[in-house]
Amino acid sequence: MDKTSMLYQDMEDELLITRDRIAERIRALGEQITKDYADGNLVCVSILKGSVFFFADLIREIDLPLTIDFIQASSYGDSTKSSGFVHIKKDLDRDIEGKDVLLIEDIVDSGRTLAYLKTMLKERGANSIRIATLLDKPEGRQVEMEADYVGFIIPNAFVVGYGLDYAERYRNIPEIGILRPRVYQG
Numbered sequence: 244m245d246k247t248s249m250l251y252q253d254m255e256d257e258l259l260i261t262r263d264r265i266a267e268r269i270r271a272l273g274e275q276i277t278k279d280y281a282d283g284n285l286v287c288v289s290i291l292k293g294s295v296f297f298f299a300d301l302i303r304e305i306d307l308p309l310t311i312d313f314i315q316a317s318s319y320g321d322s323t324k325s326s327g328f329v330h331i332k333k334d335l336d337r338d339i340e341g342k343d344v345l346l347i348e349d350i351v352d353s354g355r356t357l358a359y360l361k362t363m364l365k366e367r368g369a370n371s372i373r374i375a376t377l378l379d380k381p382e383g384r385q386v387e388m389e390a391d392y393v394g395f396i397i398p399n400a401f402v403v404g405y406g407l408d409y410a411e412r413y414r415n416i417p418e419i420g421i422l423r424p425r426v427y428q429g
């Protein structure tokens with residue numbers, strides 16, 4: 244995608260994280276996860292929709308015989324603020340009892356989505372549950388939540404790209420930038 248494209252115009256000029264930095268960090272995370280799960284029964288779960296690009300890139304850097312599944316939980320709607328209410332839109336297809344579940348997220352903000360999912364999946368008898376997130380926004384935290392694998396810690400700004408949206412747009416930008424306030428302030 245060309246940097247002069249319409250989508251890039253809605254982001255601040257200086258990108259927060261370029262595609263090269265994303266790829267480099269994902270390689271390192273994949274290496275670490277490969278070591279940590281060498282003896283595990285790994286199921287990688289993509290939390291739809293924001294994590295799809297991170298998920299697809301990360302699992303291809305994990306050198307283990309893993310399986311994949313998808314879950315969709317939503318707390319934002321079309322707003323830039325979390326509603327605080329987590330709702331399951333699509334559940335996992337397979338049973339996770341006895342499995343080592345790695346939940347793969349694009350961003351941990353308030354922490355509510357992951358806190359909810361972790362509790363829910365623990366009750367289903369997973370052997371272990373860990374979290375890999377591309378972005379961590381600690382200033383947004385409303386509940387205690389710490390990811391096990393973090394790509395980048397980011398400031399308290401509204402970011403889009405590489406799967407992250409505003410009102411379902413901007414997910415297809417291949418890097419991460421800060422959305423210009425004029426976009427959501429009308």
Ligand code: PRP
Pocket residue numbers: 290291292293294316317318319320325348349350351352353354355356357408
């Ligand atoms: C976003 C993001 C995380 C969650 C993080 O999902 O993908 O799942 O919010 O926020 P939290 O830590 O405050 O819970 P969203 O509900 O917007 O759905 P999406 O992935 O389809 O964009």
